[in-house]
Amino acid sequence: MESLVSILYMIAVFAFAYGIRMMRSPKTAKQGNVISLIGMLLGLLGSLIQPLPLGDNNYLWIVMSMFIGSAIGLPLAQKVKMTAMPQLVAMFNGLGGASATVIGIVELLNINAQTPFSSKFISVLALLIGAISFTGSILAYLKLEGKLRKQWVVPGHNALNLLLLVIMFGLGILIATGTNGIGWPLWVMLALSLFYGVFFVFPIGGADMPVVISLLNSLTGLSAAAAGGIYGNKAMLIGGILVGASGTILTLMMCQAMNRSLWNVILAGKFTAGSGASSNGTDQVMKEITKPDAAILMQYSKNVLVIPGYGLAVSQAQKIVKEMDDLLGGVDVSVKYAIHPVAGRMPGHMNVLLAEADVPYEKLLDLDDANAALKNTDVVLIIGANDVVNPSANDDPGSPIYGMPILNALDAKHVIVMKRGRGAGYSGIENPLFYHDKTKLYFGDAKASLNEIIAELKENL
Amino acid sequence: MESLVSILYMIAVFAFAYGIRMMRSPKTAKQGNVISLIGMLLGLLGSLIQPLPLGDNNYLWIVMSMFIGSAIGLPLAQKVKMTAMPQLVAMFNGLGGASATVIGIVELLNINAQTPFSSKFISVLALLIGAISFTGSILAYLKLEGKLRKQWVVPGHNALNLLLLVIMFGLGILIATGTNGIGWPLWVMLALSLFYGVFFVFPIGGADMPVVISLLNSLTGLSAAAAGGIYGNKAMLIGGILVGASGTILTLMMCQAMNRSLWNVILAGKFTAGSGASSNGTDQVMKEITKPDAAILMQYSKNVLVIPGYGLAVSQAQKIVKEMDDLLGGVDVSVKYAIHPVAGRMPGHMNVLLAEADVPYEKLLDLDDANAALKNTDVVLIIGANDVVNPSANDDPGSPIYGMPILNALDAKHVIVMKRGRGAGYSGIENPLFYHDKTKLYFGDAKASLNEIIAELKENL
């Protein structure tokens, strides 16, 4: 029996690892999730049949609890709107942490003189980390739900941060060296941990939230591992560590993608625009998109409309855009081109380029056709165009280009803009499109950027 | 002390793993090798200072042996010709196996009534696997050196194979259950193992040798792991398993690349051309090249000369070849194009295509310039050309194209030919170039093939 349980646990651990491995590609990810789930079920089975010295009681309680948990969790997951998923994940994560905290409390309540230091210490860890993750996650949930918009930093935040950590750790040692778990140190530590989660997440907001959630996620994993340590349960231990390790790495990767350090996110404790996101002096911000996201966005859309401009000509990216077109065509994404009459620097500039790249003429839409098509377009990819997509021409009578017909990129569902930086177009004026909520910027020379997209596409296909 | 040794071993293990990890790219591989070496040195240090119940004797012996080993190994490695490296690796591998065998023998000589079954069994494994690996590797060495060209299969080879394995295993159990290691079973088993190595490698040859060496390599790793099991030495155990596991996977990957199963290689026991390699009915064979090899070959050469032909036009690969050119140019590989006067199907066919792809005119060499340049060319890449590189025009007076000047591709160091299959050219005649020793075929539509090369290049750069 015992060895069967061990094997079940072992399968669970490797199912978790293999499940994560399959997250590598959209094609296998769903299956990976199922494998991971099977691992979890086997793990649960193991814990139900594992021989215990005092075991085999209270199955009714277990079944009931599991039923209640499922009854709560499943509808939540199924009814949530797509856009609200991140906060739900945060919430679930918090509950996992809470679960570890509860286990930690119970185990500390149960200690006696024989309990070794290491057991007690590990219980303290489960409690402490779980509690931080719990309140932190719930706060993250509230923030993402928009129920809490403030970000506030107390003076001396960093010093306080350190102090709190020291006190909590000290109390933990105190408890672990004591022989009686129950007592004020336990409750104080619990309270402090719960507070620390809030304290730690409160100042963070905006674009940094995903990083924090990932971090909290890895904390929950560690608390689960600690809880596993209490029972010497390998599935919990290794599974938890896998989550903790991968969560930490994921956090670092996300920071890297934002061009910031983790400390910058946590300690600076306030939202500072990364070097990537640009702002135009006022409070408007250009939002960036990452390579894989741009690639996947296009790959999983029904149609893409490319709006080429002078920048395409400057970077001589016409052949590369055709290659991207071919790749997308291969997965049934329809790609067309919207040619504005004055795009580029001479009449027919875009025509010359796209003909050179052998783009079939049927794929070129002129202004009117393009504007009609834009309404049903999933993704519009603007490559080095500026004036010809500047909405000021429609709605700002003071603009020098007011009255010029433009391509209404904002009619599409998603807008991606490729340009090198904050350069203006021929008319030398600001373009509000770039600061629009719907618009995502992809900075870099158009040719290089398209090459990156192609590399991503090739990897995914 | 003991914990220091444990940590040293641990570092060694992870240095091995990390070293292997760095083999991922030519850029980091050298460093990876150094890291792996450092791990090895730390491991050796650990074994020198590890507290042993009977230890701390005979350092002189150790130092002397190490000195002798280095004195033999280093010059061998440094003097060997580039082309002879594979056989040297095979030989070194065999010595590692021999070392494990010796250890196995000594430990079996030392057993007594108290020695548990598992210890004895593990010694048997070290001896047995090490010995197979030893003679197998030495035979592989001889074959690769060209000292032994025969491949011979006894009738009933497979049955005999099985019988040998059963006998060896039986003897092993016998020894492991006995209390006295010395005796005829030990020596018979040793002899059989040594013989089995020969027996197992003898029928294999030709293109299958690398697979066998990889397999032997993983056997040596396993024998090292077994030896590690004897002493409960984690560095040996995990390091050995890492080698064993990765060796096995590598072996499978190589088989896959050859489009054959491992069983096919080992059991069939004779050289059978894989589905990939094509033969022209006589005994001539077209040798294929894999994607990464083609890419790396070009990437690490000084110059590449492309010979385009009608196939380039058919697959409309002109733009893709330009992209490859750009990528190679980025790493200082000079790419030029040799335009044969009658390549394609109309005068100037290649010029039209390459101009469309924006290949600068300076890069186009005509027949005479190209033939002069070929003598100093590292890699010539023939894309869908056939008649214009057919050496029969030079040396076969019976050929219908005898007397036509051709591009002498064979003057270059390496020749890669891209074509879809075994199709002939306009003149409908065989092309001996494709069967030449220097020539490697890359089958597939030219455009698709070049796209694959580009993907590889991008990954490496």
Add this chain to the structure above:
Amino acid sequence: MKLGVLRTTDREILPMSKKVIGKLAGLGFEVLIERPEEVVQWELTLFGGTDYYVDKATILEQSDVLLSIGYQDVQTKAKYWLGEFQPFNFPEVEEKLKSLDLVAMSMDMIPRISRAQSMDVLSSMASIAGYKAVLEAANQLPQYFPMMITAAGSIRPAKVLVVGAGVAGLQAVATAKRLGAIIEAFDTRTAVKEEVESLGGKFVEVEGARDESSSGGYAVEQTEEYKQKQQEVLAKRAGDADVIITTAQLRGRPAPKIISQAIIESMKPGSVIVDLAASTGGNTVFTENNATVVKHGVTIIGNSNLSDTMPLTASELYANNVFNYLELIIKEQDIVLNMEDEIIKSATIS
């Protein structure tokens, strides 16, 4: 309201098309077109028939708005006259128009801003001229444009030098590039470098150019020192060239004489020069307007209205430009000139 289209004696094209006639009808305008002496094929395609033809006298008599490309000395009852009068080049025309009892508007005076590009006849005609200049040159040149490595020998690609990379020059760069020639282009405006490169051409740099962004896209006269340097550089580039296409113009002044006799003498016999600035004096010392001359073995084609060699498309585009302008000034079946509008203000010359 009636809109009458007059022919211009030295131009083949007409500023009207069937499509535009239809659109004008929608705005309440009837279109009359001067009857030609002999019906040419492409005009039938342009108008879809001869229905709109009336006598010139009738047009002058009945039209509310006159439309032509060039000016001619006529008496008319029309209240508006829209043309391409080039007041900078022909101040006397401006004077005569002022003496008439009508509002004269000149298409070439429309400012070159993004919004007005759809009315810019200079751009649409220059674009055709650039394209045709290359075809003309390729047809005259006794050799291939593209490189050819053939069994009968290898032919090096033709070298094309474009002087003045404005609208026409850029189109010439693009077209020559398509045909496989090696292109170099030269201009005094520095912004042009990137533009030339964006079409696959090479830009020839001469240091010290004056470039005034305030001039609204037009080039300015250069210093003597600069002209000197330019001569040196160009002499070198031109000696290599098989084809030179010149388009350099200065608004309201004679075109700069960029290609000197020395340069032409250094060129290979059989080379071709197409000079699109012929009407304002030409960019070469030998250019004759609307004529082809051979000097020192070099064929020099002087033609400022190359767009007329592609009359159908040229007329259609011209008509569209005109319509886009008319749309701006037609309000409820009548013509209303809003002088606050920069475009209308600049166009109105009397």
Add this chain to the structure above:
Amino acid sequence: MKLGVLRTTDREILPMSKKVIGKLAGLGFEVLIERPEEVVQWELTLFGGTDYYVDKATILEQSDVLLSIGYQDVQTKAKYWLGEFQPFNFPEVEEKLKSLDLVAMSMDMIPRISRAQSMDVLSSMASIAGYKAVLEAANQLPQYFPMMITAAGSIRPAKVLVVGAGVAGLQAVATAKRLGAIIEAFDTRTAVKEEVESLGGKFVEVEGARDESSSGGYAVEQTEEYKQKQQEVLAKRAGDADVIITTAQLRGRPAPKIISQAIIESMKPGSVIVDLAASTGGNTVFTENNATVVKHGVTIIGNSNLSDTMPLTASELYANNVFNYLELIIKEQDIVLNMEDEIIKSATIS
């Protein structure tokens, strides 16, 4: 030995060049060239001067080998005459040559095998003709070849139909493609489909073509049923086309009349047809050799020697072809005809 080059009255080009003169000198041959009535510019470039010019009489008198493109009725002391006599089209020429006391070799009779491609004057001239046919058509067409979406309106690309995709046809496909037109091509030989596609053109399929691989690259006469089908398909494609370039020839027979009156009537006014098969009767019913006619609004350019409009390059290539053949028959400063060689055997017609 002396090699004398005679001019051919109806051809502009000469089968000789400075480079080849130099190479022949190396083989021990002196070259004499018939003096022209008036020296043209490109001939100076071709020969680098007038040094080789001698009178026609001297050439006929002194030459050991005569070289010309066409045949002419002359008396000569030469022992060999190399030309492009087209014995299939002009059997009478063959007869006359046979009556002369010399060995006549015809460049056009060289078999079209890979090895002989460097001597194939038909290919090198056809290639130029295909290129020039497109330039000629583009120059005549009253609209752009490429698509243009501009502020003055969008212009659809021109449609070009190439009939007969041999050497000239393929070069036409390539050139029209470069200029941005939409290309369709048609041929009776099935191998051509892939070739057309390899140049970015679209192949028009007509089922049931006879294709004889034994004919050495030349097309064969087709069945009536096929011709019927071909007419139907072509009528449809031609109606859409702005430009048609025809190159279909049959060796030793009149060119097939592929473009009927009905087809021409269905074409848009202003369209252009360039017929490269004019000399053997033309592929259209209206073609006149060496003349341009306008029928039903369609301009039909009949010119079988378009290569002559690019005389410098054409002469150089022709000279190279000739030299490559001479190299084959010159052995140690003398001419030796090895009749075992397929090429020499086929070329020698008397």
Add this chain to the structure above:
Amino acid sequence: MEQIGQFVNSNLLEIYILLMAIFLGFELISRVPTVLHTPLMSGTNAISGVVTLGGIILIRSAAADNYVQLVLGSLAIILGVINIVGGYAVTDRMLKMFKKEKK
């Protein structure tokens, strides 16, 4: 120092496992494309619901009348199961967004 050494020695295998899990975690994660980071996060979050196993063991070890432990253990299970069930279900829904008919 001595204690650490002792600790290392007595938990040698655990440390190996820990380090290898970290190494493995790194290798696994580093190949996940950015666009899958959110599902990945959600998926690993579901895995951390493995803490439920602790709740089950806890409750199974509890005396039938130790209501504090039973209630708290139930709580732990409920929370953990919500994490598991919700986590896997949400991940699955996220990944469905990537599903598209390919030929």
Add this chain to the structure above:
Amino acid sequence: MEQIGQFVNSNLLEIYILLMAIFLGFELISRVPTVLHTPLMSGTNAISGVVTLGGIILIRSAAADNYVQLVLGSLAIILGVINIVGGYAVTDRMLKMFKKEKK
């Protein structure tokens, strides 16, 4: 069956390590490009020289007059060291072929 179970239970951590090493080995190797397979083989071959550690321990445990063991142990070390030294050196040379000055 019972024995296997026992074996699993008593060597649980070792089995974990083994499986993780295999998993890790797979992840590591699967990203090595074909062209580096030969250096990779050579490099892992050098690692298998770790068997030398066994030789050293063997000889260190031998009585100073147990010549059989000493000689055989020496042999094991010599063979192993050749494997190590030669293996790393050859790998290094192979990899040098890939080295090229890049800007």
